[in-house]
Amino acid sequence: MIANTLTVLLLLAGLVFFAAGTAGLLRFPDVYSRLHALTKADNVGLGLVVLGLMFQASGPADILKLLLIWLLVLAAGTTAAHMVAQRTWTHGEFESDR
Amino acid sequence: MNGLLVLFDLVLLAGIVGVAWRCLASTDLFRAVVLFITFGLLLALAWVRLEAPDIALAEAAIGAGITGALLLVTLERLRSIMAERRSGRPHTPPPDPTGPHALLRALHDPPPERRTFIPALSFALVVGGLLVTALWHQPHSTGLEPVVDAHMDISGVxxxxxxxxxxxxxxxxxxxxxxxxxxxxxxxxxxxxxxxxxxxxxxxxxxxxxxxxxxxxxxxxxxxxxxxxxxxxxxxxxxxxxxxxxxxxxxxxxxxxxxxxxxxxxxxxxxxxxxxxxxxxxxxxxxxxxxxxxxxxxxxxxxxxxxxxxxxxxxxxxxxxxxxxxxxxxx
Known part of the structure; x- marks a missing residue:
């Protein structure tokens, strides 16, 4: 019961971060502030979701797998954000083909 | 709980159809590729909902990941080739709209015309109706699951x-x-x-x-x-x-x-x-x-x-x- 309540609370908190990050991605004016909103919010949001799901795991193996997922997404997200920011810094904002 | 799952499925379906439509309708190739990758990920979710995790894994890894990378690198090559052509022949005359190859070009780059809308819509409705009728009259069958289950002991896995x-x-x-x-x-x-x-x-x-x-x-x-x-x-x-x-x-x-x-x-x-x-x-x-x-x-x-x-x-x-x-x- 306590585990289920904690899961629901943590998942909802995580979803708030995801919603905030998505709103930032859609509303912010330039690449850097969008990246700022997206990566920070997604990292913390996913962390909360993973933490919430850990209370539903069936054993330590599942908990470690969830932790691994979060760490991998952290590494990949950080690198992707860095590369987008660096590309924008050296080449300017992305231009579409149209 | 079941109602929530049905709601999730409906949202997922709407998302798949919507992303597919945006992908096909996009005139920006880069955007189309990104939408295609998104489409693959949503499709993987759909396979998970159909309880086919093997296909979901394959769809996410090959359909979205590798195919997306292949499309992106193709786009990159295409751009460099086009840039080379343009710099090589700067004075290309604009294409003659009534020239001998006008029809061929029109095939490749059709202008958006309102009068194609009605035929396209009716064609889609006819094909969709035929598909729905065909699926409606499918006899209910258990598939090959019992046969496979009966022979699992000799399969080696x-x-x-x-x-x-x-x-x-x-x-x-x-x-x-x-x-x-x-x-x-x-x-x-x-x-x-x-x-x-x-x-x-x-x-x-x-x-x-x-x-x-x-x-x-x-x-x-x-x-x-x-x-x-x-x-x-x-x-x-x-x-x-x-x-x-x-x-x-x-x-x-x-x-x-x-x-x-x-x-x-x-x-x-x-x-x-x-x-x-x-x-x-x-x-x-x-x-x-x-x-x-x-x-x-x-x-x-x-x-x-x-x-x-x-x-x-x-x-x-x-x-x-x-x-x-x-x-x-x-x-």
Missing amino acids: DHPITAVLLNFRAYDTFLELAIVLIALLGAWSLGRHDLIPARPAPGPILPGTLRLLVPVAIVTGVYVLWAGSHAPGGAFQAGAILGAAGILLVLARPRQLPMAPGVPLRLGLTAGVALFLLVGLYGLVAGHGFLGYADAWAYPLILLIEVAATLSIALALVALFVAGRPAGDDA
């Missing part, structure tokens, strides 16, 4: 999907492997490989992350391959994961990777098909039929074929990404 793919219907899987190899031969026959016009990111972040991610990808790939005998997984998914690691390496260091040696590369590329064919021919000689195994040998043979197939698929995906046969071996 514990996972029904792997049993079907590598034992009961090994012929299909063999042809799938052969198609990957033929696709690569097609790409190689088009010409020698030129360097990807990618711009490697300066700085230590990307190489550092790759040092972290590539070992994890190798362990994950081998795990997915090994898990295939009793859980969702198998050669195609594992090959896609390993291939993705290779593509990341190629992308991060396009100029510094050593040239692949010709003979081992070709041996690795053909290992899956060749081994599968050898085992199949042996089955034919030994009296189990083409691609049949003796029951006691089923597990080791399936494992052997899966390992070789994983290696071949991973190498073929990277080679397709690099495109063109390796430079300097015309022997």
Whole structure:
């Protein structure tokens, strides 16, 4: 019961971060502030979701797998954000083909 | 709870249709590719909801991941080729709208016309109606599940999907492997490989992350391959994961990777098909039929074929990404 309540609370908190990050991605004016909103919010949001799901795991193996997922997404997200920011810094904002 | 799941399914369906439509309607190629990758990920979710995690894994790894990377690199090459053409011939006259090839050009770049809307809509409605009618009158059947379950003990593996793919219907899987190899031969026959016009990111972040991610990808790939005998997984998914690691390496260091040696590369590329064919021919000689195994040998043979197939698929995906046969071996 306590585990289920904690899961629901943590998942909802995580979803708030995801919603905030998505709103930032859609509303912010330039690449850097969008990246700022997206990566920070997604990292913390996913962390909360993973933490919430850990209370539903069936054993330590599942908990470690969830932790691994979060760490991998952290590494990949950080690198992707860095590369987008660096590309924008050296080449300017992305231009579409149209 | 059930109502919530139905709601989730409906949202997912709407998302899939919406993303597919945006992808097809987009005039910006880059946006279309990104939407295609999103479409693949949503489709993987749909496979999960249909309780087909094997196909979900394959869709996410191959359909969204590798195909997305292939499309992106194609777009990059296309852009550099177009830029070369433009700088080579700066004074191209604008195309004559009534010239002899006007119809051909119109096929490639049709202007948005309102009068095509009604025929297109009615065509879509007719085809959709026919599909719905055909599906409506499907007789309800349990499929082949009972047959597969009844024969699991002689298949050599514990996972029904792997049993079907590598034992009961090994012929299909063999042809799938052969198609990957033929696709690569097609790409190689088009010409020698030129360097990807990618711009490697300066700085230590990307190489550092790759040092972290590539070992994890190798362990994950081998795990997915090994898990295939009793859980969702198998050669195609594992090959896609390993291939993705290779593509990341190629992308991060396009100029510094050593040239692949010709003979081992070709041996690795053909290992899956060749081994599968050898085992199949042996089955034919030994009296189990083409691609049949003796029951006691089923597990080791399936494992052997899966390992070789994983290696071949991973190498073929990277080679397709690099495109063109390796430079300097015309022997």
